[in-house]
Amino acid sequence: MNWLIDFFGDPENWSGPDGIPVRLLQHLEFSVAALVVAALIGIPLGLLIGHTGRGSLVVVVTANLARALPTLGLLVLIVLVLGTASIWPVLIPLIALAVPPILVNTFEGIRGVDPDLRDAAYGMGLNGRQVLGKVLVPVALPLILLGLRLAGVQVVATAAVAAYVGLGGLGRYIIDGLATKDYPSVVGGSVLIVLFALAVQVLFTIAQRVTVSPGVSQRLTVR
Template structure:
């Protein structure tokens, strides 16, 4: 049998799921780390992006910050943060992945508020809405699809990258892959491939669920408008 077939057999073994340190335990750790990291990114990225988008300023700062944050190697952060008072384990992993989640959340929040038609804002002002009322009643509801898109991107990135938590004793599905390498390629190759397949399937599942959520939270008129939007014609010549 080739390695892929052996990996599928490894995944079909119930003991590999239920034993201590098995897939179920590591999956639980993986999801917990990912949840707290994305939540941390939302707590930081969304308020800043919404505030800057509402004010109509700071676009260059948002782009610069997002690019600088994306340029930070996540593995380097995972290596440096355990040397701080955070120590080893899950806290530095959550912080590092939370930083990694901020750019898509921040940029999508800013873009969502800046993409609103100025005529809609003028109409809201004409009705006597204050700045706070306009943000709550007009801008945020219309920006929800963008916020959901940022959440979707950040969550998938974090779920995939949480595998690196094993390098700082943070747990997660990366422990399955790391344990396979510890056994050697000839013995643990099936476990390495099985762990990789499981991470890919988990990322795809998160992508699918959040894509459905994004569609559900998009107001029906916006969905209808998107369907009616004409396709751009190809340039002549």
């Protein structure tokens, strides 16, 4: 507790280029950019594969890749190739980490829709695109949001590795603190990352309550 007081009570930690606001914005930049790009890749691909049933092997391979991906090793390799002139060396590993849960949950959400509901939609004269947009996506939205939430938490937690290669973010407090034996900074940085991840959880929970149809929510509760 004393370390937390020392860290958060130090005015120097709240100002300047190494202050908490700046490091938090850097971490937010890495996380949001990676999550947006991953969503632009994972959601359309998951919708396409889930709706057509073609390319299911891609989902299986991607899910297995998520378990085996050495994020830190990939980060170091990309930095050696691209340098640190931009944030792409950090974004690429984070995107690779975030795509699998988004893709898999989007695919499972679409494929898990009741076949009778699909047939009824086609029976009403809707075409494939209309069935996907007006029927399948609203029903699958809870799982799609779950994939985004899982990816967001993983990205926020893993973005700390940017500090290993000299880039910014909240991970700097941990890496620099360990190097200089400044343990209040290590603990403070860790707490900030945990709080950030919890904030992502809360944000997506609120988003689900706002965007998911009450009928869909009740249907999931009954299941």
